[in-house]
Amino acid sequence: MIGQHQIQPQLLRPTACVSDADLRRRGRKRVTGPAKKAIETGRTRAVIAGVVFALGFVAVAGRLVDLALYHQGSEPKLAEALAGSHGILAPARDRADIVDRNGVVLATTLTTASLYADPKQIINADAAAQKLAGILPQLDIDETAERLKADRRFVWLQRNLTPRQQVSVNRLGIPGIHFQRDQRRVYPHGRLASHVLGFAGVDNHGLAGAERFFDSQLQRAEGAGTDLQLSLDIRAQHVLYEELSAAVKEQKALGGSGLIMDVENGEVLAMVSLPDFDPNRANTASDLGLFNRNTLGVYEMGSTFKIFTTAMALEFGAADLDDIYDVARPIRVARHTISDLHSSGRPLSVSDIFIKSSNIGAVHLAMAVGGAAQREFLTRLGMFAKPALELPEIGFPLQPRRWREINTMTVAFGHGVAVSPVQLATAVGAVANGGTLYQPTVLKRRDDEPISAQRVLSGTTSEKMRGLMRQVVTKGTGRRAAVPGYEIGGKTGTAEKPGRRGYNRRKLLSSFVGVFPVANPRYVVLVLIDEPKGVGGNSRRATGGWVAAPVVGQVVRRAGLMLGVSPQEPPEEIVPEAVQPIIKVSAGGRVFAPE
């Protein structure tokens, strides 16, 4: 077409020139008078017409040059848009993938086919429904037949078919049955990391967990290399999940939670909360299953708080490891009495107070420091602020409105203040790692990333605390956490859950927080079991030392190598069982130990 346009001016111009020249030559010689005037008029008209045509052709030529040289025209533009940024067509995905720290896919978006029908084209609705139901078990035959007879041009039959189902349906060759491209969020690991990942709804919007917190980032992402990389290690997650669920099942407990955190940067390597849910079927999840105990739940932690009480006393110089306290007599304050489960009847050193988990001793230590300093110290450890974890489900810690003497006393052994497990693990990590508090994160930190760190404790205190935590496992309440190959240090905790009428001695929250390897800690492992029934159904064996410590031990034994910790010499011999105190506060607010 362009060629034809080009040809025309070339053809016209010579013809016009010839006639024009002829006119001029002849006109001068022969024509005069009115005839000449008429010719002049004709000539002027011809010139005007010529100029107009010439301008038109110049415009066409100009446009041609413009198209050929400067613009790529409409078709190449389209191809470029298709080609994507790398010159290759990338499948358009609504949402970026989520991967673990090793690049294992945790959440991805798959293109699926959704099945719909045009009832006008269906010849035999009943037969078609019968055939389809054979491939798609979720379809109800009668209902489908009803839909296929509807007086419409479009009815959905089923969303998000598997590729195999799609092929089978296609093979049926029923006219009037069509596929529509659709996208679906898929979590290949199912329940394994459900609370960290959360889930996305049918419209591909994040509704919980990281899916929700990073929703805009996940939706903005285009092309490859924009995966969201979490700090989770799916292998460690699996180990923790297995061990925790086994313990919860055996203990017939209400639930449990566990987490593994890197003490050197706050990365969460594993985080399990039971009961849980399957993010692939999030619409069927119960409220209890959706609840993330590690971040949203706040609990009175019990004796694990003695880590902070003891560290505080050492840090502020209120006591040293060898100082002796009289713990024989219960402490009475106002209407409350604080005592130990098994009173040793003799004075204990600060070390023994920690190792044997004496409530009376912890109260003495806290009183030696004072309430104001205690509150300030716990604030420094992040106990009263929302942790900066990148999940939408974060619980706000609870503390007494007015910090009285009784609060100083109960907080010393972990009652009267409720914090989330992730807060506890973060603070224990800081106590163990030399005294630096790192904010917890579910994102894998880049090597060059500056980590916000806060010094909360001296290295000397941290070293003493590591020694104490080690002794808890070698000869104290946490003996059952000991495993060959790794030296674990830690602290048990057994808190009574507050009920409608004071604390309930039958309903315990048993926990163990461990760090390993204790000499140079790399990871903190925290396990909480909610209302364990006790080892062998014996309710006296439902304490943190009995039910939670072994879980931490097993997790370390199985996950230690995965987490890249070199094993050490076998641990020293295990000494016989020690006492595990239980706190009890009766309806009147009295605190005393059970028989």
Added chain:
Amino acid sequence: MRQAVFWLLAVFVAGAGLYQLKYRVQTEEAKLTALNRTLFAEQEALHVLAAEWTYLNRPERLAELNRRYTKLKPVTAPQMAGLDEVPLPEAAHARLTGETQ
């Protein structure tokens, strides 16, 4: 006159050439679109396969397969040793650790 014939010919040749070129480009573009479509399908298939691979490699499933088909047990910490604990000839040791003595 000669000049006019020359230009006329030139115009025909150029026109025919352009026509040819245009159709060639159209053919190539059709090929490109087809290739892109194939690539698209392949990438999507890859994506599905990657998801399936992850699904089949769930730690839970691997543990079950291991239990059923092999007699392997998880490596335990006491089984691990540093390179310096392995009795090797000194030369081999130096080569492996990159140390020169």
